[in-house]
Amino acid sequence: MKIGFAVPVSGPWATRDNMRRIATRAERLGYHELWTFQRLLYPVGHAMGSTYRSVHDPVVTLSYLAGVTESIRLGVAVVNAFEPPALVAKQLATLQEVSGGRVSFGLGLGWLREEFEAMGIGFEKRGRRGEEFVEVLRKCWTDDVVRHEGEFYRIQASHMDPKPSPVPPILLGGGAEVALRRAGRLADGWVSASREDLAGIAERIYIVKAAARDAGRDPGALRFVCRGVTRVTEAVDGPPLSGPYEKIRQDVADLEARGVTEVFHDLNFDPEIVTAAPEEAMRRAEAALEALAP
Numbered sequence: 001m002k003i004g005f006a007v008p009v010s011g012p013w014a015t016r017d018n019m020r021r022i023a024t025r026a027e028r029l030g031y032h033e034l035w036t037f038q039r040l041l042y043p044v045g046h047a048m049g050s051t052y053r054s055v056h057d058p059v060v061t062l063s064y065l066a067g068v069t070e071s072i073r074l075g076v077a078v079v080n081a082f083e084p085p086a087l088v089a090k091q092l093a094t095l096q097e098v099s100g101g102r103v104s105f106g107l108g109l110g111w112l113r114e115e116f117e118a119m120g121i122g123f124e125k126r127g128r129r130g131e132e133f134v135e136v137l138r139k140c141w142t143d144d145v146v147r148h149e150g151e152f153y154r155i156q157a158s159h160m161d162p163k164p165s166p167v168p169p170i171l172l173g174g175g176a177e178v179a180l181r182r183a184g185r186l187a188d189g190w191v192s193a194s195r196e197d198l199a200g201i202a203e204r205i206y207i208v209k210a211a212a213r214d215a216g217r218d219p220g221a222l223r224f225v226c227r228g229v230t231r232v233t234e235a236v237d238g239p240p241l242s243g244p245y246e247k248i249r250q251d252v253a254d255l256e257a258r259g260v261t262e263v264f265h266d267l268n269f270d271p272e273i274v275t276a277a278p279e280e281a282m283r284r285a286e287a288a289l290e291a292l293a294p
Contacts (some may be wrong), residue, residue: 001256003294004033004264005226009056011274013281016058016064022285023065026072029064029293033073033104035264036061036078037194048112051194051269066099073102075264076228077191078173081126082119085133085153089140089160096164103164104192106187106225107133108173108193127178128152134170134186141167151211160265173223180204184211188260189223193270198240198251201226202258209259223261227266230265231272232288241265242265245291 005026008014023034024120036058042048058076066074074095079088096103109126110116116123132150139146140160148155169188174180183190190208192201209219213252230243239249241263252263267273267288 001251001260002032002262003252003292004035004073004262005031005289005292006035006037006264006268008060008281008285009036009058010051010268011054011276011281013278013285014054014056014268015272015278018278018282019061019065020284022067022289023072024287024288027069029289030044031072031289031294033075033261034062034065034069035075035077035266037077037227037268038110040082041118042081043112043114045177050082050271053274059088059095061098062097062103063168065094066102070100071102072073073104074099075104075106075225076204077106077171077225077264078108079106080108080112080115081133082121082132085142086155086160087138089126089137092137092165092168093141093160093162096123096166098166099168101164103136103168104171105168106171107171107187109179110195121140125151130172131182131186134172136237137170138167148210169223170192171223175204177207181211182205184213184219185209185215186218186220187222190226192227194229194266196227198226200284201255205259206210206273208241223266224259225262226255226260228263229266230267230271230288230292231270232284245288248292 007022008018038058039052039055062074078271109130113123113184123230129152171189171191172183172187172229
């Protein structure tokens with residue numbers, strides 16, 4: 001099991017200095033990967049919660065962290081499919097270069113209609129759009145001459161260089177069966193959502209692996225990444241990854257037994273962290289970073 005940690009990207013504690021402190025300390029403690037997520041906007045009056053009220057751009061954040069770290073991997077879970085894939089391909093190729101090849105890319109279909117409207121992208125047919133997005137990414141990253149004529153995207157014969165080396169792994173999100181099967185057919189792995197019912201995660205992993213086998217792919221080569229919505233409390237009867245440190249570490253072991261290959265602890269989804277004064281949030285986060293280290 002590989003253990004990662006999400007950097008501060010949401011709320012008052014998400015400052016440049018705090019991002020650097022968490023990232024560099026996580027690297028020293030032996031964490032496998034740093035993680036970010038995307039939220040473009042927060043519609044006035046929406047009930048999605050405090051985590052999404054103020055969120056930094058994930059790729060820009062990782063670009064900054066690439067310059068203050070040396071070896072820890074850099075992941076985004078996820079960028080949503082309202083982004084233009086050719087631009088994302090260029091950004092990630094550059095990030096792969098400046099980071100020394102440490103990038104993992106997670107792609108989601110998105111669920112907030114207002115974000116698609118703000119980007120001028122249709123909200124419907126997101127599944128087909130996501131599949132074509134992956135196709136365009138891989139062409140941009142591997143083809144000497146990139147050509148694409150699809151339902152959603154068109155690229156005339158062009159060079160898109162430099163190519164990333166190595167090509168970043170693509171993880172797909174989504175919890176519906178069609179999304180899970182898509183991950184098995186097309187991606188290098190699957191990443192769970194913040195709302196994932198971790199008690200049933202083995203069933204989702206089974207579906208992804210079955211789809212990989214059906215597509216003639218090796219399911220053993222896939223990554224299964226769990227966004228660990230981690231909350232440190234005194235209660236021992238809470239959901240997975242919530243409670244005292246000893247319980248959280250046991251929950252991680254249980255997830256490994258269910259087929260998860262990687263867990264990253266994400267405190268951005270703890271309302272008490274993202275609404276706290278930055279100093280208090282960091283005090284709690286650094287204690288967790290130390291206690292939950294690999």
